[in-house]
Amino acid sequence: MRRIDPSPSQAVRREDTFSFQPPIWRDPGQKGKVPDLALPLPNPAELHVQPSSTCENDSQVPTKHEIAEGENTPLWKHILDITCVLMSLPIWLPILVCVALWIKIASPGPIFFRQERVGYGGKHFMILKFRTMKLNVETQSHERHLEQLIHADCPMTKLDASGDPRIISGGRILRATGLDELPQLFNVLRREMSLVGPRPCTPHEFQRYQPWQQERVNAAPGLTGYWQVNGKNKTTFSEMIKMDIFYTKNMSFWLDLTIMLKTFPAILTQLVESPIANRTLRGVRKPATDQC
DSSP states (O other): OOOOOOOGGGOSOOTTOEEEOOOTTSOGGGTTSOOOOOSSOSOGGGGOOOOOGGGSSTTOOOOHHHHTOSOOSOHHHHHHHHHHHHHTHHHHHHHHHHHHHHHHHHSSSOSEEEEEEEOGGGOEEEEEEEOOBOTTOOOHHHHHHHHHHHHOOSOEEEGGGGOOTTBOTTHHHHHHHTGGGGGGHHHHHTTSSEEESOOOOOHHHHTTSOGGGGGGGSSOOEEEOTTTTTTGGGSOHHHHHHHHHHHHHHOOHHHHHHHHHHHHHHHHHHHHTSHHHHHHHHHHHHHHHHHO
């Protein structure tokens, strides 16, 4: 297994690690169930995933070759990715340049950082992201939250939801809008990722998956996905895994297109519900409260 160069630029947050908040989005009698999904797909009850016969024994963890068993990524998926990336080039390229300039001004150090992730079939690759954390900060808290997250039955909210002094100026907005993931379009062009698919996990996280959970790497990792447009921070870790596996088994051109169209509204919803928006609203309402 390749290892990450422990340079200062690697001292950044781990994507998809979370802190916990009360599951206020659920009815009391619905705890542990997958939320009602908005996409026009089969009944959400079909998301229930049983371990395969070859993985019933937890000690028999499949190898990378066993996980990758089956067809390669469909040709239509590569064509859709390349077409969408090139057609949207006049939109995302100026945004990428502006964000890069902001990070260079807001914080000393590199603009980008690379991190090892687990891709299709268990193959490792280096993901590219905008740096949103200061240099030389501790990362052990993410490891602890990751361990809790895998075994918890709580809605997943990002670790910086309650404020994190390690984040650079403007970093919370980049993370809330997903703009910190924009450089991964180059991973898509290199065919290491797709526009739609499960979010790529780290090797540390993958090693802690149960055998049936490792089936989520049976599709190319993506920038957005079925989980991202169907709850994301309102779902548990187990529900996320089930949604990802559901996608790997029902992947199609129309499903990918539907997820892409739902991604922007989902980002807007998450942004409105984010702590950033809540703090802004509290700031706007405070003068009126003081006058009463």
